[in-house]
Amino acid sequence: MIHIVFQEADVSTLQKAIELDQTLAGEVIQVKDAYAVGPVADIYETEGYQQRRDWWKRVLQYSPYADATDLVDDKLTVHNLLKQLEDDKALQVWVWMGQNPHDVCGYYWLMSQLKEYQGQIQVLYLNNLPFINEKGGLFYPSNLFEIQPKEFLKAKRLARPITLSEFEVDPDEWKKICQENSLVRILEGGKKIVSKQDDYYDKVIASVITGEPQKLPKLLHTLYAKVKIKTGDVFVVWRLRKLQEEGKLEINGDWEKGWKEITIRLAGVPVLTNENE
Secondary structure (H helix, E strand, C coil): EEEEECCCHHHHHHHHHHHHHHHCCCCCEECCCCCCCCCCCCCCCHHHHHHHHHHHHHHCCCCCCCCCHCCCCCCHHHHHHHHHHHHHCCCEEEEEEEHHHHHHHEEEEEEEEEECHHHHHHEEEEECCCCEEECCCEECCCCCHHHHHHHHHHHHHCCCEEEHHHHHHHHHHHHHHHHHHHCCCEEECCCCCEEECCCCCHHHHHHHHHHHCEEEHHCCCHHHHCCCCCHHHHHHHHHHHHHHHHHEEEEEHHHCCCHHHEEEEEECCCCCCCCCC
């Protein structure tokens, strides 16, 4: 058995679940790219793939993950997976996804390449399902890593084959999304992905920025703690830099020294001073 997940934190969570239930024993593989953002036109072709890598290099500049593009090779991951499926007709692949655009877009990208092995591919979509948290209360997780490992023992019962109908319909849906080629994709429920413009999150981002300078790490913490924005910090920082280019934000500090050196405030707003100073 091979398990496939779409977020790094999901890997260790699922591995801990496997330790509790050996019927789940198998390799855990991560599809690493974040397909909910960035260009996806002609993504299976060399030119489209390269355009996406070039975009990521621009977005990752000055980030703690600047070298990440060199570590992500999902094409090789799929190549190796297809070889394993071809060599072992009894091999079962379980694709796990939570109710978030990152996982669902990753699912579309992946499953569109697996039709020839329809009988060997199972999907576990944990959407709109209650689980028990560490305090014993019910909650509805958006991500797999939010689920306690022991709760996966119940979740495994949800495994079902990706149907032939899904292998017909879902790749067409993904093809349409790729043709739209917007830079942001959100999840509206079920597996419905909707394309949005690159400024989709700007209003939410602006809601936590004031005329007073804030350190970038603190701003990001506030954004994710209070607003529950559903995209990665790298994309948010890229948008902050774009808003600076548009004259809407004032950003100070040396990007070369890392995010902790960066402060951000609204442009054109006087900084409040202490009258006693």
